[in-house]
Amino acid sequence: MLKANNPNKKSSQNISLSEITNPNAIAQIQHFRKKEISTSELVNGILNQNRTALSRAITLIESTHPTHIEKANSIIKSCLPHVNQSVRIGITGIPGVGKSTFIEALGIHLTSLGKKVAVLAVDPSSALSSGSILGDKTRMEELAQDANAFIRPSPSGSNLGGVARKTRETIILCEATGFDTIIIETVGVGQSEIAVHRMVDFFLLLQITGAGDDLQGIKRGIMEMADAVIINKADGENSQNAQVLQAAIQKTISLFPKKDSEWVPFVSCCSALHKEGITEIWQTLTSYFETIKKNHFFEENRKNQNLDWMYETINDELLHQFYNQPAIITQLEINKKAVQNNEKSPFEAALELIRIYKK
Amino acid sequence: MLKANNPNKKSSQNISLSEITNPNAIAQIQHFRKKEISTSELVNGILNQNRTALSRAITLIESTHPTHIEKANSIIKSCLPHVNQSVRIGITGIPGVGKSTFIEALGIHLTSLGKKVAVLAVDPSSALSSGSILGDKTRMEELAQDANAFIRPSPSGSNLGGVARKTRETIILCEATGFDTIIIETVGVGQSEIAVHRMVDFFLLLQITGAGDDLQGIKRGIMEMADAVIINKADGENSQNAQVLQAAIQKTISLFPKKDSEWVPFVSCCSALHKEGITEIWQTLTSYFETIKKNHFFEENRKNQNLDWMYETINDELLHQFYNQPAIITQLEINKKAVQNNEKSPFEAALELIRIYKK
Missing domain, CATH: 3.40.50.300 (P-loop containing nucleotide triphosphate hydrolases)
Known part of the structure; x- marks a missing residue:
């Protein structure tokens, strides 16, 4: 649908006229609006230039839910070669x-x-x-x-x-x-x-x-x-x-x-x-x-940016995994209370959690 | 020396006149300017309101050197009760x-x-x-x-x-x-x-x-x-x-x-x-x-800020420990090259490093 001839065609909900009048397109949109949808369906949708699939995949990227993150990672991996x-x-x-x-x-x-x-x-x-x-x-x-x-x-x-x-x-x-x-x-x-x-x-x-x-x-x-x-x-x-x-x-x-x-x-x-x-x-x-x-320069710059991207992913993942570990979730609550009641300094409370995580 | 009577006294290097004319103060300044100085000496200096000791301790906080970080942590811990x-x-x-x-x-x-x-x-x-x-x-x-x-x-x-x-x-x-x-x-x-x-x-x-x-x-x-x-x-x-x-x-x-x-x-x-x-x-x-x-509110706000401080310390420590682990240092170099040569996607390179770290 990205290949519509007239790019200025207007319609509701950012969908081109051809999408609204074409029964196949309507079926596809309805398909991608379903509640549960597999990652491979989303990847296929994306590679077929379907923007509803794109929107849903982005929503997965933006989610903090572990299942969504897993799905998002798998979609990105499949899209990367394309x-x-x-x-x-x-x-x-x-x-x-x-x-x-x-x-x-x-x-x-x-x-x-x-x-x-x-x-x-x-x-x-x-x-x-x-x-x-x-x-x-x-x-x-x-x-x-x-x-x-x-x-x-x-x-x-x-x-x-x-x-x-x-x-x-x-x-x-x-x-x-x-x-x-x-x-x-x-x-x-x-x-x-x-x-x-x-x-x-x-x-x-x-x-x-x-x-x-x-x-x-x-x-x-x-x-x-x-x-x-x-x-x-x-x-x-x-x-x-x-x-x-x-x-x-x-x-x-x-x-x-x-x-x-x-x-x-x-x-x-x-x-x-x-x-x-x-x-x-x-x-x-x-x-x-x-x-x-x-x-x-285009190529060189992209290479350097890819390194940045690698670092960003590492840093983000490290924090994500720490805060989702069961032992940490439990102890974090205890240490939060101790810090709030001035029983532990924030500095010591933090280093203690790190020690537990390392075990 | 913070107790000088005239706060507008001017002198070189932010040292009050009493410090320059007082042999004990001069000896103390020279002492804290020495190259090697123990953390307990710095803590004593700080608790005796010596700003040269304070400056040196801050320099340790700002350092990225492992020994300095360790020293800095120990100084902070000793200062916290005071x-x-x-x-x-x-x-x-x-x-x-x-x-x-x-x-x-x-x-x-x-x-x-x-x-x-x-x-x-x-x-x-x-x-x-x-x-x-x-x-x-x-x-x-x-x-x-x-x-x-x-x-x-x-x-x-x-x-x-x-x-x-x-x-x-x-x-x-x-x-x-x-x-x-x-x-x-x-x-x-x-x-x-x-x-x-x-x-x-x-x-x-x-x-x-x-x-x-x-x-x-x-x-x-x-x-x-x-x-x-x-x-x-x-x-x-x-x-x-x-x-x-x-x-x-x-x-x-x-x-x-x-x-x-x-x-x-x-x-x-x-x-x-x-x-x-x-x-x-x-x-x-x-x-x-x-x-x-x-x-x-003063008290409540400080408590909440202490929680922020705990989180900041955790996040910063997690990254610091990851990037200083020998296995990671080695593999990071390999993955950096692979990303730059387009042999690995930055996304996969990052997740691979995380997997190695978890082992």
């Missing part, structure tokens, strides 16, 4: 910069070129701020109804490592489902940028004028990671300010050390709302990918 | 908001009241941005030379859990050394706020006018954690704008759910540069601490 040569693009920017509008404009441009676009998010703060990015699909209403696009909010979790791992695994499933352009959104505020930068081929920073401390502090770290800095909302009265900011950022970037990719980050203006500048941005991205595939 | 009833204050705000100036003004006010102030920092991004907060003591030149103040930059590390754990352990050592007011600085951008909020009794958010998205997005989550929002740089022409922002924040905060502490967060303006408003802020903090000690 991943395609997608491109992975990270997009960041502080709240208010227009990330959703930009991603929607870019996504629609990409599907109009025949691309299949998956939009994921990494937002470990969503547990706290109770407002996950991409949580509300209406923020990208047009793209959400595009038959060649798939949008999935950030997995929840206060632990960045866990959120990042789940997102990496979701990328694999999206690629096995035939999505060739993976966009990963994150909020422009720190650690999650670093995590997203580690899982993409291209990292794009969105900016706006008048955001205060554009060029200093933590932002500098994020700007150093960026392959492109795009000033959004460069329309109407704001156009001139945007150009001033563009020049300032250009100057800052020229002072940064050369990138391993040999790519010189580009700075440009756009108006995602008016869909201005989007085509040019995609053209530049295309030439970026040509460059880094030619000089083998 | 921690005093300090207050722990977290301070955050985006870069440019004037955190250093504010902390210096507050710190000097506190030492003038006879308090002993330790300033620590949590900044896991410092590894990436290569500019740790508090890294440069000259940013708080006056406070750094105050005999009753101790300033320590953020421990380095890209892993927030590890940085947070080291900071908690450092708090214990500072308290055992007699510091009664612990200030923990962090950058106002996300996960590290949550970590710091979990280790302090009072959480203060610094703001400035014109910072753009003051009231939206991720900032909302941080604002919800705040016990006070202080608008800094409220001087000269900016005074009126600061008052407008104060009213807007006040309104936002009034819509938040009631805090467990029953404390209604206060919003006020100050000019840290001109030392205006600092006395009033400290008065409000004093009444905060009276309130939460009376209604037992």
Whole structure:
């Protein structure tokens, strides 16, 4: 169904018209909505580009239930040999910069070129701020109804490592489902940028004028990671300010050390709302990918990212297994009470549990 | 030496004049600067309020060397029974908001009241941005030379859990050394706020006018954690704008759910540069601490934070022990190569290492 001819066809529940009118497709959707479904059925669904199967498999990845985790691991293993040569693009920017509008404009441009676009998010703060990015699909209403696009909010979790791992695994499933352009959104505020930068081929920073401390502090770290800095909302009265900011950022970037990719980050203006500048941005991205595939940075970078992925999986698994061991579950409850009653220091209580686990 | 009468005495290397002119003090400093020193000597030094011993012990906490970690653990254990009833204050705000100036003004006010102030920092991004907060003591030149103040930059590390754990352990050592007011600085951008909020009794958010998205997005989550929002740089022409922002924040905060502490967060303006408003802020903090000690929130909150600390120590230890096991060290190297050569998927390589570790 990802091969629908008209990517702009609209229908309810993100299903293309062909799916609704085609009895086979309806049967398939109903099939994948059943309560119990085997992992091999889900894998087959994914490899047949069925997005309901994809959604259900992602739900397994995001679950903390031991049976679900086992199923998820088996699905990922089966999908790994079938991943395609997608491109992975990270997009960041502080709240208010227009990330959703930009991603929607870019996504629609990409599907109009025949691309299949998956939009994921990494937002470990969503547990706290109770407002996950991409949580509300209406923020990208047009793209959400595009038959060649798939949008999935950030997995929840206060632990960045866990959120990042789940997102990496979701990328694999999206690629096995035939999505060739993976966009990963994150909020422009720190650690999650670093995590997203580690899982993409291209990292794009969105900016706006008048955001205060554009060029200093933590932002500098994020700007150093960026392959492109795009000033959004460069329309109407704001156009001139945007150009001033563009020049300032250009100057800052020229002072940064050369990138391993040999790519010189580009700075440009756009108006995602008016869909201005989007085509040019995609053209530049295309030439970026040509460059880094030619000089083998693409390949090298993916190899390094795979190492990161290995470490993330190890760390996440170690903690998971510890906290699910029966002896630990029992003693943890005892030590928690002892710590709360000031009978044991948290430090000693922790080291004692580790000693028990090692036995 | 923390009991020097004049806290504004200045001298080189953060040592009070009495230390320089007193032969015993000089001998003691020289003693703690020796290359090899036993843990019991360091513990004695700490309990005798010697800050050179404190510095060296913190260096052990921050080390990744197995012998140092063992020493550090033993020092913490010995110091735990001697921690005093300090207050722990977290301070955050985006870069440019004037955190250093504010902390210096507050710190000097506190030492003038006879308090002993330790300033620590949590900044896991410092590894990436290569500019740790508090890294440069000259940013708080006056406070750094105050005999009753101790300033320590953020421990380095890209892993927030590890940085947070080291900071908690450092708090214990500072308290055992007699510091009664612990200030923990962090950058106002996300996960590290949550970590710091979990280790302090009072959480203060610094703001400035014109910072753009003051009231939206991720900032909302941080604002919800705040016990006070202080608008800094409220001087000269900016005074009126600061008052407008104060009213807007006040309104936002009034819509938040009631805090467990029953404390209604206060919003006020100050000019840290001109030392205006600092006395009033400290008065409000004093009444905060009276309130939460009376209604037992202080105690309850500390208990919950101790649980966090226990979990942090467990998680950090688990990873540390895994990566230091000889069988893992060997196989990790093999699997890293296999992943880089695309002979093994990162996912399978990770699960294989976990299997080996479990044996």
